[in-house]
Amino acid sequence: MSFTAAYMGLSHEELKEKILAARELLEGCRLCPRQCGARRTEGEEGDCGAAKEVKIASYGPHYGEERPLVGFKGSGTIFFSHCNLECIYCQNCDISWEGRGREISVEDLAGIMLKLQDKGCHNINLVTPTHYTPQILEALAIAKEDGLVLPLVYNCGGYESLEMLSILDGVIDIYMPDLKYFDPEVGEKYSGVKDYPFRAMEAVREMHRQVGVLKVDENGIATRGLLIRHLVLPENLAGTGGVMEFIAKEISPDTFVNIMRQYRPAHRARKHPPLSRSVTHHEWNQALDEAARAGISPRG
Ligand code: SF4
Incomplete structure (x- = not known):
């Protein structure tokens, strides 16, 4: 099956327009629903901690992602520093909360994308990209000129603005948001955000409108579509039943949904019961039952 990444269909001018539109959102930052208005281009830090320059924690082929992304040569992940959510149980709090990482130029970011392609990765997996989307688009324009052809994976916490997503229409092939709570x-x-379910659900509707359900090639490797992650939390804090019903009724029962069991208390969670413990067998089985009742078969 031949595959062409969505952005290959954009002319130089069209991509430039998207960069300008995204840059405009960065002026008094409105890139995410927090709309905190930080003057990041002047160096001010936003509520997410991000300022002017792109900061990344690491990059490389990753084999711990969902099977259709990993294939046999890995998913080409780029972990961005900072995050627009403040999950008290974040497993990567040194990157998300503390902003561990190093500043790089958009030219460097383009070079990293090409390096991951040269290593044989199946995609460029942008992990927590929301607050750097203008710079990612700029890097993409450079990398595309220099031969990038891999699909882009937008791997986010689900707290996205429709305005930003409309700019990404025709750029992103694979969306992989979390749906954390109902x-x-x-x-x-x-x-730390009042409107998470509303924002995440409208974002997922839009992502699905753009790319549809997940499609894979003859080797089972993802080429386009939506994957949703849902982490089961103690005492059903994630509202698994409601989330699954939303997916089945408003997106599609054929959606690729990874229901995840690996919750462990990290960061500040130890002081916040019931997040101070792992998920029990009973809670896990209950979550799977609720998914089945909604008509969702989990995949991973
Ligand atoms: S991306 Fe960061 S700086 Fe921009 S609105 Fe969201 S929290 Fe504020």
């Missing part, structure tokens, strides 16, 4: 109060308490 109850807004839980989202506010544990991730």
Whole structure:
């Protein structure tokens, strides 16, 4: 099956327009639904901690992602520093909360994309990219000129603005958002934003409109579509039943959904019961039952 990344269909001018539109959102930053208005181009830090320059924690072929992304040569992950959510249980709090990483230029970022392609990775997996989307688009324009052809994976926490997503229409082939909570109060308490379910659900609807359900090639490697991650939390704090019903009814029962069991208390979670413990067998089985009731078969 021949595959062409979505952005290959964009002319130089079209990509430039998208860069300008994204850059405009960066002026008094409105890249994510927080709309904190930080003057990042002047060096000010936003609520997410990001400032002017792109900061990355690491990059390389990654084999721990979902099977259709990993294939046999790995997913070409680029881990961006900072995050627009403040999950008190984040496993990567040194990167997300503390901003561990190094500043790089958009030219360097383009070079990293090409390096990952040269290593044989199946995709460029942008991990927590939301606050750097203008710079990612600039890097993409450079990398495309220099021969990048791999699909882009937009791997995010789900807290996305429709305005930003409309700019990414025709650029991103694979969206991989989290759907963390069904109850807004839980989202506010544990991730620091009042409107998480509303924003994440409208974002997922838009992502699905752009790319549809997941498609794979003859080797089972993802080429285009939506994958959703849902982490089961103790005492059903994630609202698994409601999330699964939303996916089945408003997106598609054929959606690729990775229901994840690996919750462990990290960062500040040890002081916040019931997040201070892992998920029990009973809670896990209950989550799977709720997914089955909604008509969702989990994949990973
Ligand atoms: S991406 Fe960061 S700086 Fe921009 S609006 Fe969101 S929190 Fe603020």
